[in-house]
Amino acid sequence: MKNTFPLRRALALLAAALLTACAGPARQASSPDAGTLLPNENLVLQGIPPIPMSLVRQVEKYTDFRGHGFADWHPTRNEMLVAHRKAGANTEQLFRINGPMAAPEQLTDFTDPVNEASYEPQGGRYVVFSRSSGGNEAHQLYRLDLDTRAVTLLTHPDERHQMLGWLHGRSELIYSAVPLDRTAEGGTRSAPATTLWLIDPMKPEDRRKLAELPGTGWFGGAVSWDDRQLALIDYRSASESRIWQVALADGKARQLLPAPGESVRAAHYTVGWRRDGSGLFVLSDRAGEFRELMLHDLASGALQRITAHIPWDVASADLSDDGRLLALRVNADGREELRLIDAQTLREQAVPALARLPKGSINTARFHRNSGQLALAIDSAQGPNQLHSLDLASATVATWTEPQAPPGVDTKGFADQRIVRWKSFDGLAMSAVYTPTPSRFAGKRPVVVLVHGGPEAQATLGFMGRWNYLVNELGIAIVQPNVRGSAGYGKTFLTLDNGMKREDAVKDLGTLLDWIAAQPELDAARVLVTGGSYGGYMSLAASVHFAERIAGAIDIVGISDFVSFLANTESYRRDLRRAEYGDEREPEMRAFFERISPLRNADKIKQPLFVVQGKNDPRVPWTEAEQIVARVRQTGVPVWYLRAENEGHGFARKENADFQFYATIRFLEQTLLK
CATH class of the missing domain: 2.120.10.30 (TolB, C-terminal domain)
Incomplete structure (x- = not known):
């Protein structure tokens, strides 16, 4: 998600695959004879070698962060x-x-x-x-x-x-x-x-x-205080959404933003109504590159910009029930910060007791209906979500929960992440979240490139869960790129991979490999690419385009062919995906898809591939995984396949996610760590 895999080793793996493939039911437990972990009855395995219990015992403490x-x-x-x-x-x-x-x-x-x-x-x-x-x-x-x-x-x-x-x-x-x-x-x-x-x-x-x-893109409702109106988002794509007003008495709907007749194509999201019903707070990027908090006056239709001074996206806003304050989460280069806006004067005000909050990214900010306290969920590289309350009147902070880690793992010692930057093939500025290995690991370190999904998502600073095992125990550095098309860097950047620009994002991965090669502490000969959903497509695309520069790839619920994906994704998602990827019904677009899809370029994949899929996935159906597995195997390249019959777009059950991670470590042993 690299170096040519030796033929002898490939044949050995292929033989092991035939011996260990498992498509029948089995419980996830240890086998006393072989000392291996057996998959539970919902997992289908093909080509995956046995998971030694000795490996499970080494890794399992990194699978229980809560x-x-x-x-x-x-x-x-x-x-x-x-x-x-x-x-x-x-x-x-x-x-x-x-x-x-x-x-x-x-x-x-x-x-x-x-x-x-x-x-x-x-x-x-x-x-x-x-x-x-x-x-x-x-x-x-x-x-x-x-x-x-x-x-x-x-x-x-x-x-x-x-x-x-x-x-x-x-x-x-x-x-x-x-x-x-x-x-x-x-x-x-x-x-x-x-x-x-x-x-x-x-x-x-x-x-x-x-x-x-x-x-089918209707969501994000805000009910007016007199219970007569509903403000609703009509989501067309990551770069275009509209706000409608629905009368609850008779269901009549009218478009508020953009106003009828406006030619503006931008994102618009509801926040909440003013107490007197005169206006609606919204988030929109219509005035510039970034999403701002604005106030829409219902009578005049005027929009007042409130956070034009903040050079980042406002990720969310919560309006207090008394209508006096707005709590904003601002996505500042991958780290979410808390800001407060006076809803009457529309001016920013200082956050009380800000210095007493733990460092990290604020993933939630919600007002209590009566007390005015703010609930805050904060995580960092040193721990998963921890809940706090901030009493704005008394400027006090209370801790509600503590993140839990297994005995023997001190998350406070986990290294901080940092943002790294480079220039892509066309001079466009790129960035990534970089997690370095501890200093005790000598020599050039292998690298896992972890590509986010979406594609309109973002790699952000925060806790990495199981992936910390790679960094702290195996000495593998992790780089999470924000290639073009990622959110958080302006609406222009967000659209630079749309339609027939799709492979420009893949080229960004190529320039990331160049950046890795230029770092004295990283080993460009040992790089693996992985990702989920769109990140799964990117791992397959990297396998096609950079076969001689990567050691292998892990495709998790990824798109292998855009034509079949758009035909089989759930109907309620199809138009949304066409807005991003292109419409396969158009001959020119279909020909482009056929030219770039990894399935149709499978003969260019030379390095080992691991494919992970949920059978009930409504977004990227399981057929996307099955067809790339079958096609790559025809070329003689080793392919591991893991499917969960009781999962969808990623593994949500711990027992399945654990097995996937143990198998991932085995795959890394065969590729990066050999």
């Missing part, structure tokens, strides 16, 4: 709803914490993860949460009664759902529903639509249809 994700504040009490994976558990579940450093109380216990939830807003009598099955992303909404722990399904299983917002005056919830087509199994829908529903979760049978809207 942080806490903020879900919601209780509406009346000083209490948090959080997502957490407890010791020994396989998935994240919901917990409530009734005060700083109080013992978490578990609320859910499912085989599938639960990490999105909201308290009933009047008294916190129950929780509504979202959950899908086996990674299929067909999210259903459920009511959890806190007194009895009874769980009630609120939605239809043949649709995927998203919570959009609660009414303010009563406990009724607006949510969206999109039909599922399961295109990988042959279903399709030429013009899918989104339906908006209003529901009292205590009386789900009485739900009321609010509106039906064309397309």
Whole structure:
């Protein structure tokens, strides 16, 4: 995701693959005879050699870092709803914490993860949460009664759902529903639509249809304080989204931004309404390269810029319930910072007690409905998400959770990451997050290039979980590039890989290899490229274009052929992906896809390949993995394949993710560390 793999070693690996391939059910446990770890019954293996228990014992302490994700504040009490994976558990579940450093109380216990939830807003009598099955992303909404722990399904299983917002005056919830087509199994829908529903979760049978809207990119609802209007985002692509206003009484919808008749093509996102309903706070990059906080006046249609002085994207904004303050997360070169805006004067103000917050990236900033406290989730290279509250009135900070690491691992000693920069083939400035190895490792160090997905995502500073084993125990440096098309560096940069510019981003990887070769501490002869989703495509593309410069690649849920990908991705995602990659129905675009797709260039792949896939993936269907595995094997190149029958777009269950990581270490032994 490199050096020519010796033929003798390739043949040995191929023979081992035939002996150890496993497509049948088996439990993930040790084999007492062989001293190896057996896969659990949901894992399908091909070409992967045995996992010695000695390796598992060395690595497993790096597989159990556990942080806490903020879900919601209780509406009346000083209490948090959080997502957490407890010791020994396989998935994240919901917990409530009734005060700083109080013992978490578990609320859910499912085989599938639960990490999105909201308290009933009047008294916190129950929780509504979202959950899908086996990674299929067909999210259903459920009511959890806190007194009895009874769980009630609120939605239809043949649709995927998203919570959009609660009414303010009563406990009724607006949510969206999109039909599922399961295109990988042959279903399709030429013009899918989104339906908006209003529901009292205590009386789900009485739900009321609010509106039906064309397309499937509707999300991010903000309900006006008089409960009459819903501001909604119509997401077309990473560089274009619109804001609509839906009347809750009759479902009539009108476009707010860009205003009808405007030719502006830009991103627009809702934040929240002014208390008197006169204006709507929004985020938009329409005035420049970066996403700014703005105020849209409903009467005049005027837009007032508020954060033009901040030369970075405002990643999110949360408006306090009293309408007085806005808490912003600003993405400053891959690290998210907290800023405060006075919602009346529209001026930035100092953050109280800022120096008392731990260093790191602020991944969440949410106001309590009544107390005005800010919940903050912060992580860094030294630990996963830790929750804090910031009391703005008293300028005090309270710690709510501590990140948990296994015995024998001191995360405080993990090295800080840094941003490195270089120039690409056309002079364009590039950057990456670089994690160096500890100084005790002598000589030139091997490198893993870890490419983010999206492609409209970003490699950011923060905790690296299992990957820390590579750095701290194996002496492998990690470089996470932000090639063109990445978010965070302006809207122009974001679009530089669109359509027929796709391989310019691959060329950026080539210039990163040049940068690696110029670093005295790094070994350009031992570089492996890996990534998930779009990053999986990039690892395959690197295998095609830089076969003599890399040692191998790991493709995780990646695109192997753009034509088949666009044909088989779920219908509700297809138009969104065409906006980024191009429309395969156009002859010129289709010919371009056929020319660049890794599947059609598989004969150029010369180094070992490891492919990882979830069978229930609605985004990049499992067929993308199967076809590249079969095609590359025809050329005689060693291919390892791992598929999980109960996963989707990446492995969410710890037992599956652990096995994937152990196999990854074995692959590195055969490529980078031989």
